[in-house]
Amino acid sequence: MKPDILLVEPMMPLIEAKLDDAYSVHRLYDPAQKQTIEAASGSIRAVVTGGGTGLANDRIENLPALGVISINGVGTDKVDLPFARSRNVHVTTTPGVLTDDVADIGIALMLGVLRRITEGDRMVRSGGWEKGEGFPLATSPKGKRLGILGLGQIGRALARRGEAFGMSVHYYNRSPVTGVNWTACATPLDLARDSDVLAVCIAASNATRNIVDQPVLDALGKSGILINVARGTVVDEDALIGSINAGVIAGAGLDVFVGEPRIRPEFATLPNTVLMPHQGSATVETRLAMGDLVLTNLAAYFAGEKPPTTVN
Numbered sequence: 001m002k003p004d005i006l007l008v009e010p011m012m013p014l015i016e017a018k019l020d021d022a023y024s025v026h027r028l029y030d031p032a033q034k035q036t037i038e039a040a041s042g043s044i045r046a047v048v049t050g051g052g053t054g055l056a057n058d059r060i061e062n063l064p065a066l067g068v069i070s071i072n073g074v075g076t077d078k079v080d081l082p083f084a085r086s087r088n089v090h091v092t093t094t095p096g097v098l099t100d101d102v103a104d105i106g107i108a109l110m111l112g113v114l115r116r117i118t119e120g121d122r123m124v125r126s127g128g129w130e131k132g133e134g135f136p137l138a139t140s141p142k143g144k145r146l147g148i149l150g151l152g153q154i155g156r157a158l159a160r161r162g163e164a165f166g167m168s169v170h171y172y173n174r175s176p177v178t179g180v181n182w183t184a185c186a187t188p189l190d191l192a193r194d195s196d197v198l199a200v201c202i203a204a205s206n207a208t209r210n211i212v213d214q215p216v217l218d219a220l221g222k223s224g225i226l227i228n229v230a231r232g233t234v235v236d237e238d239a240l241i242g243s244i245n246a247g248v249i250a251g252a253g254l255d256v257f258v259g260e261p262r263i264r265p266e267f268a269t270l271p272n273t274v275l276m277p278h279q280g281s282a283t284v285e286t287r288l289a290m291g292d293l294v295l296t297n298l299a300a301y302f303a304g305e306k307p308p309t310t311v312n
């Protein structure tokens, strides 16, 4: 008999087909399956979920046979790792395979803001160009300072891309970093002072909640822009919205938000801001690679082996 697993959110059809081949998949996102899921909860041995979605502790408690939570992503902020460990539940992620695409989104957001891409798009579509409406000069990344907040794999990939655009790279990392020749800053505040573009790549946790706060935004200054490809919770959104509206910073490019997808309505009217619906890893190529890594972790677990990218 195929083992029962719970799929919290949809994956690519090809990946779901592979899951269906190997497992009896209960789909939490399908309202029609609510009752069958309740009936199967005693035998569900694995959960597959998204990084931004995770799995609540009460759900973990209601799955007595659970042995592995396989996150289709790298963020572990929505899974209580100590709680999972206390119940002998493995938590796995998909490191490495999404690094380049997330860094690309960071660059796309940066250029989108600096070069006013969405404003230009709106002006062309609305006929403003034909009517001779003026378009303001943009800002070049060349020669500017790129500050990387969180120099993990994604931060490094973004730093390398920044260098290719002629930017100098500064970074802040919570633990010391060796083997890079970018300029280290002692605090997030120092980094913001030394940045024209501050790119947030730091993992979300209690320790990094609101790490980008009002003093950091004040230090970034009126020509600075903020890029966030990490999690909404690492930025104080009240401070960010207030700072953009008041011209404390020049603008922002954001892929992630607190409470997404129900984000604060103020974002919709923010000037000089490019918003994306959490698409950092969302390419066909990367989602296939992530899905395959989820499958590899599950296969290892069900073969009685340690899943290769377990984090706890």
Ligand code: 8YV
Pocket (backbone or CB within 6 Å): 049, 050, 051, 052, 053, 072, 073, 074, 075, 076, 098, 278, 279, 280, 281, 282
């Ligand atoms: C995904 C993510 O969008 O890696 C993460 O932690 O948030 C993203 O890559 C998400 O996991 C897919 O559901």
